[in-house]
Amino acid sequence: xxxxxxDVPAGRPFGLLRHSLALGKRSLIKTLRTPEQLLDVTLQPVxxxxxxxxxxxxxxxGSTHAYLQFLLPAxxxxxxxxxxxxxxxxxxxxxxxxxFDRFRSxxxxxxxxxxxxxxxxxxxxxxxxxxxxxxxxIMGFRFxxxxxxxxxxxxxxxxFAFSLSWIFVLVGVLVREPGAVQGIGFxxxxxxxxxxxxxxxTDTLPSWLQAWVKINPVTDVMASVRALTLGDGPxxxxxxxxxxxxxxxxxxxxxxxxRAYRRRA
Amino acid sequence: xTYAFQAEGLVKRFGATTALAGIDLAARAGTVLxxxxxxxxxxxxxxxxxxxxxxxxxxxxTVGGYDxxxxxxxxxxxxxxxxxxxxxxxxxxxxxxxxxxxxxxDLRRKDSRSRAKELLEQxxxxxxxxxxxxxxxxGMRRRLDLAASLVGRxxxxxxxxxxxxxxxxxxxxxxxMVRSLLDSGVTVLxxxxxxxxxxxxxxxxxxxxxxxVIAHGTPAELKHKVGGQxxxxxxxxxxxxxxxxxLLRETTxxxxxxxxxxxxxxxxxxxxxxxxxxxxxxxxxxxxIELSLRLPSLDEVFFTLTGAPVPHQNAHDSLEMAV
Numbered sequence: 319x320x321x322x323x324x325d326v327p328a329g330r331p332f333g334l335l336r337h338s339l340a341l342g343k344r345s346l347i348k349t350l351r352t353p354e355q356l357l358d359v360t361l362q363p364v365x366x367x368x369x370x371x372x373x374x375x376x377x378x379x380g381s382t383h384a385y386l387q388f389l390l391p392a393x394x395x396x397x398x399x400x401x402x403x404x405x406x407x408x409x410x411x412x413x414x415x416x417x418f419d420r421f422r423s424x425x426x427x428x429x430x431x432x433x434x435x436x437x438x439x440x441x442x443x444x445x446x447x448x449x450x451x452x453x454x455x456i457m458g459f460r461f462x463x464x465x466x467x468x469x470x471x472x473x474x475x476x477x478f479a480f481s482l483s484w485i486f487v488l489v490g491v492l493v494r495e496p497g498a499v500q501g502i503g504f505x506x507x508x509x510x511x512x513x514x515x516x517x518x519x520t521d522t523l524p525s526w527l528q529a530w531v532k533i534n535p536v537t538d539v540m541a542s543v544r545a546l547t548l549g550d551g552p553x554x555x556x557x558x559x560x561x562x563x564x565x566x567x568x569x570x571x572x573x574x575x576x577r578a579y580r581r582r583a
Numbered sequence: 584x585t586y587a588f589q590a591e592g593l594v595k596r597f598g599a600t601t602a603l604a605g606i607d608l609a610a611r612a613g614t615v616l617x618x619x620x621x622x623x624x625x626x627x628x629x630x631x632x633x634x635x636x637x638x639x640x641x642x643x644x645t646v647g648g649y650d651x652x653x654x655x656x657x658x659x660x661x662x663x664x665x666x667x668x669x670x671x672x673x674x675x676x677x678x679x680x681x682x683x684x685x686x687x688x689d690l691r692r693k694d695s696r697s698r699a700k701e702l703l704e705q706x707x708x709x710x711x712x713x714x715x716x717x718x719x720x721x722g723m724r725r726r727l728d729l730a731a732s733l734v735g736r737x738x739x740x741x742x743x744x745x746x747x748x749x750x751x752x753x754x755x756x757x758x759x760m761v762r763s764l765l766d767s768g769v770t771v772l773x774x775x776x777x778x779x780x781x782x783x784x785x786x787x788x789x790x791x792x793x794x795x796v797i798a799h800g801t802p803a804e805l806k807h808k809v810g811g812q813x814x815x816x817x818x819x820x821x822x823x824x825x826x827x828x829x830l831l832r833e834t835t836x837x838x839x840x841x842x843x844x845x846x847x848x849x850x851x852x853x854x855x856x857x858x859x860x861x862x863x864x865x866x867x868x869x870x871x872i873e874l875s876l877r878l879p880s881l882d883e884v885f886f887t888l889t890g891a892p893v894p895h896q897n898a899h900d901s902l903e904m905a906v
Contacts, residue, residue, distance in 0.1 A: 351715065420666070420732075
């Protein structure tokens with residue numbers, strides 16, 4: 319008795335990119351259909367800006383306006399980093415659904431559902447940056463550089479957040495509950511985002527904390543965005559650092575996440 | 584004989600639990616293999632291995648001549664999978680769900696759109712196609728799920744308990760759809776907990792229990808093996824129940840049982856019993872409002888094959904669902 323050999327239909331090239339875009343579109347449709355999902359990236363920057371600027375602005379910078387100029391670029395980076403966590407939590411609850419079984423049974427790369435989720439979540443980053451800058455502008459924040467540099471700052475932040483979300487994709491694939499992704503996320507993001515010169519100048523900090531702030535890569539990201547939006551400080555150094563760190567995170571964590579997903583399946 | 588898929592000696596363990604204990608399954612091209620078994624028997628595990636979602640610890644399986652592990656990518660181009668729990672995306676519309684599968688299967692945009700339309704129509708979902716799937720009823724979701732597994736015109740289709748939890752009318756709906764699939768020459772693996780479903784759809788049935796095949800054959804062979812079809816008669820005039828009782832005892836050679844008010848049942852282990860009874864009832868001028876041959880339930884099949892009632896292992900069930 320023999321087994322029949324069936325003809326396999328041929329695929330088309332550039333599968334990973336096309337499949338990831340199709341799955342990214344799926345995430346995007348889901349987000350747009352439940353816009354309350356975007357509440358975190360909408361409310362958090364507004365609340366943080368209000369609290370920090372009015373509570374601390376006078377004491378730290380002498381005036382709320384001066385402090386807003388100093389704080390806003392950095393707080394935009396911070397909100398963005400918290401937004402990248404959501405990719406992990408969303409994916410964690412998504413992977414358990416039957417529809418992911420179907421994706422696994424399709425002739426697509428195992429990376430595609432993950433890349434798709436990250437692509438789809440780029441909308442969160444765009445919303446997050448828009449709200450943060452938009453609300454800042456309403457409160458009196460002013461860009462001090464030309465539009466090209468501002469756009470550069472935005473693209474740089476998007477690339478950084480895109481890379482960072484792969485860490486949370488890995489966590490999202492590994493842990494059992496979405497809550498665990500958040501727990502791990504907060505524990506790592508608090509020292510990374512607050513342990514910077516986001517709120518005060520580095521030289522006002524105790525020396526051990528200065529040491530951390532100086533090696534913390536997020537400090538470079540914030541310095542890049544400040545330089546590109548306010549024109550203070552050097553651009554090349556921090557931007558190069560940010561690009562290298564982002565690329566490094568991407569190269570390490572994206573393959574790890576795909577491997578973990580493949581094992582789970 | 585040529586097989587469209589073939590599994591040999593599949594073993595799968597989850598920790599201390601053995602889900603599959605060396606199972607063989609095969610279906611000839613263009614036929615339906617029914618895999619009948621209770622919850623936790625290993626049905627879903629077997630399907631998941633054949634669908635490349637899970638790796639067997641031992642044994643091998645091929646689909647369309649391709650190994651499910653070594654040639655998984657090729658196998659995935661040949662199969663369509665409909666899970667036990669409708670696996671459609673709740674937030675997407677019916678149309679979007681099908682178009683997504685189309686683009687993942689490398690259909691061109693225009694083709695995937697028209698294929699989606701065509702399937703929605705075929706499954707009676709044309710009007711609901713623009714609504715989010717979360718607004719669909721249970722039956723509509725199953726149909727959308729089935730449609731999603733057909734987007735790529737697969738040669739082998741796995742239907743994992745496609746009617747569990749559906750009411751009888753919806754079950755009939757799904758059965759008709761499965762029958763219409765067969766006209767296009769596909770091979771189907773159908774898992775079910777219902778003998779009547781396997782009987783209605785399958786060309787051959789493998790009965791599995793505790794991860795092993797305990798019986799295999801055509802529905803007729805299997806029914807013959809487990810015997811025990813039951814005749815059910817309900818005369819239109821309850822006053823003539825005694826006469827019916829006598830006729831039933833004479834034709835079947837068994838004692839009758841009354842399974843309800845005005846209803847008599849008796850085992851029928853001869854092919855001609857039913858027609859004889861019809862003739863005798865007619866001769867006696869007795870009208871009936873119910874007269875049927877009932878297949879044994881899964882419980883009865885198991886009792887006959889294993890001498891033990893259907894195992895109820897809740898821990899095992901939940902494990903299988905979780906995997």
